[in-house]
Structures are given as C-alpha cells and as structure tokens.
Amino acid sequence: MAPRRTDELTKDVIVAAATGLLDEGGEAALTFRALTTRLSTGYGAIYHRVANKSDLLAAATDTVVGRVVTGAVPDAPPREALRTVALGLFDAIDEHPWVGAQLSREPWRPALLEVYERIGGLLTALGVPGPSLFDAAGALVNYVLGVAGQNAANARLSAEPDRDAFLGRIAGQWEQLDPERYPFVHRAAAQLRDHDDREQFLAGIDIFLAGIATLR
Amino acid sequence: MAPRRTDELTKDVIVAAATGLLDEGGEAALTFRALTTRLSTGYGAIYHRVANKSDLLAAATDTVVGRVVTGAVPDAPPREALRTVALGLFDAIDEHPWVGAQLSREPWRPALLEVYERIGGLLTALGVPGPSLFDAAGALVNYVLGVAGQNAANARLSAEPDRDAFLGRIAGQWEQLDPERYPFVHRAAAQLRDHDDREQFLAGIDIFLAGIATLR
C-alpha cells in the first residue's frame, strides 16, 4: 500500500480544504474526488469525519458566517451597528458566494441562527416593539438571503471572461425589449449596467430601516 | 422495435410532465429517467426539444410565473395592486416551491424579468421618484426572492411526516438554547411554532412599502 499520512486529518483541515475548493471554483468544484486529491487521502478518511456533502457545506458556511457575526459589537448606535453587520454579511457573501446559496438551502443550520440572533438583538435595541420584532427580523433576514442568492447566481457565471461583460450583455438585451411592453425594465437597463451591488444593497437596508421606524 | 408514439411530443407536453414530477416529488424527482418513463419515450425525443435540464427547469418556471404575473391588473390603487401581485407570487411559490429555488438560481431568465417589470410598473404608479425606483424595485424583488428560497427549503423537508412537526422540533431546539447567549431566538421560538408564513410575508411587504413611502 502507498505510504499513509502521519499528521492527523481533523475536520477543521477538511473544512479548510473544502472552503479553498469552493472559493477557487465555485460549488461545482467541491467534489469528494477533488478533496481526496487535495488532501492526498481517500474517501474513508473524509467520511470518517464528515457525514456527507451537506454536512461539509454546512460546516464551511458556519465557519465563514461565524467569523462575521460573532465579531465584537462596534459600540455604535443600533442603526449604525445594524448597517455594519449587514454590510459585513454582504462582504462575506461577496467573497464566498457559495455561502449565499447554502444559507437559503438549509436555513435551519447554526449559521443562520447566529444571523437571526444578531439582527434580532439589534432591532430590539433599535426600539422595535415586541409584537413586530419577529416580522421585522424575518423581513430583514429574508432580504439579506435574497441578495445573497443573487450574489451566488452572479458568481456562478464567472466562467464568463468577467462579470461586467455579462451584466452589459443582459443590459443590452433589456434595452432591446419593446418599450411598450417592458417600460420599466427598458428604462432600468442603463442603471443595471453601471450600478454598484454594495450600494444598492445598502439602499435596500435603508428602505427597510425606514419602514421599521414606522412600526414604533 | 417497440411501437412508437403517434401523437406529437411538443415542448409544452414535456414541460407539463416536468412540472408534474416537480410538484409531486420536489426537485430531486425531476430526472430524465423519470421523464422518459412518464412520457413513454426515450432520451432522444426529449433532448430534441429541450437543450438540457436547466432549460427545462427554466421553461417550467416561466410557465408558472407567467400565469401569475401576466394576469389582468386589478384596477385597485397601486399599493393594493402591489400587495395582490406579491401575494399571488407567494401563493404560486407556495404551491410550486421549486419555482422559488429556480428564480434565485437563474435570475436572468424571463420569469424574473416579468416580475421586475410588474413590480417596477406598480412602484412607478405609486409615485416613487425615478432615481430611487431601481433601488426600491431591487429591494422588493430581493425580499420576495429571499422568502421564495425559504419556501423551497421548507418544502424540501416534506419527507418529514408533516411540516408542523418539523417546525415544532426546530422551535423546541430554539427554546433549549441558552437564553443568555441567544435571548432573541429563545424568545422567538414560540412565535416560530405558530406563525403564519403568508401573514408574515405580507407584514414584510408592508414594512418595505412603508420604507418606500419615505422616498417620496
């Protein structure tokens, strides 16, 4: 038999390798074959530490989200803290787009629980009355999840030479739509071409916060 | 050779069969093997009309979403019309949860285009000023997409005896969390157990509409 590894193959090592594969090649790149190659091991060693592929994806997601959400609270007013946390989530998902898809796919895993807790806490500090808290937190989390999913979808296209080219192509299609039948989309094409995802995300957060303020 | 089909195998027939498989068994149930069985045909006949599996899923999604979005506009005030359209989307996705996952997965396909157009048009009628229109429509659509994804995730669990049992189990886990570390989630457990998805969705829509109203 071939020589075996001497160092211990912990779950952390496997999760780190999986995260690397995901970041480099997207969700499609995470296969057990690629993992065995990268770790110079076999299937048995991996399945000994990891239940299945879902478990592996969830563990990687928990690691990434945990880093963002469990960071120290900046002692800013709740409204600013909320924007900071939301932006932190956006940036993390922008850097690891597969996280966005995973959060939507298995929302009951620990990662989203941390998100809920953090957002719920900040909304409480913001003075949202009790009965509305559940609705408000749900709406905000769902908005973030929606954006996260879009982000993941965009990233899946990065086989494209670059993302701007793809967005430009879509914008071109939108512009060529019949302005009678699609007046809004036709007009929105220009903004699609040169908008900033991050700023638009924040604009959505602000709309939501303005809506929350009316619940008081 | 076995006798061949005499009637024409159109793309519509294939899409209808695919929709049936998806509704009955979720996304995992849509395989080309199951399709050939249901249609009493072979792979060639299907691939002759359909480019690949993504194409098939997109076509099925376009059909479902098109039915909802291209319906006659109820001549209600814009705000009511917006709520009606949003609820129509929610109900369609509730009935066909795989649509929710697909909308997030390939947002550039026609289905979401129709949604954008409809929501953008109603926001214009609502009096949202031009520069904010793009942000407002994006926020609203992303919220809907987030809820849609959650819906799809819930449905994927219906292998569970019933959904209430699963929600109750999650709520039980939430209640057993340390109230010091998870004060919000701990409190939210009770509401999770007996909340109404549809009402919570509408509450979120109202929050966004209230926020959008401040843009005026």
Place this chain on the structure above:
DNA sequence: CACGACTTTGGATCGACGATCCAAACGTGC
C-alpha cells in the same frame, strides 16, 4: 516486549445521474 482490540486511512466499487450518440421508424415531396 508481544499481542490483541480499537481507530484511522486509502481505494475499489455501486447505483444514479446528465448528457451524447446512433440507428430504426416515420412522414413528406417528387
């Protein structure tokens, strides 16, 4: 130091999937 029980590891293997390919069956125009 020896030996057996238990843990960790590597790879062969399985069944299912999406996709490709090809020849048989069909219809249509000449």
Place this chain on the structure above:
DNA sequence: GCACGTTTGGATCGTCGATCCAAAGTCGTG
C-alpha cells in the same frame, strides 16, 4: 414508390455521492 430529412427510443459514457472493506497505525495490558 422511393429517397431524404425529421422524430424517436435506447445503449452507452463519464462523473458524481456514498458505501464498504481490508490494510496500516495506535494504544493498553500482561
């Protein structure tokens, strides 16, 4: 009635997640 393009069914390929098992290592006990 014949030839040619279209439609159809199924064999087949490569890849995937997952299972399984025996070899290799580790450690406690005498």
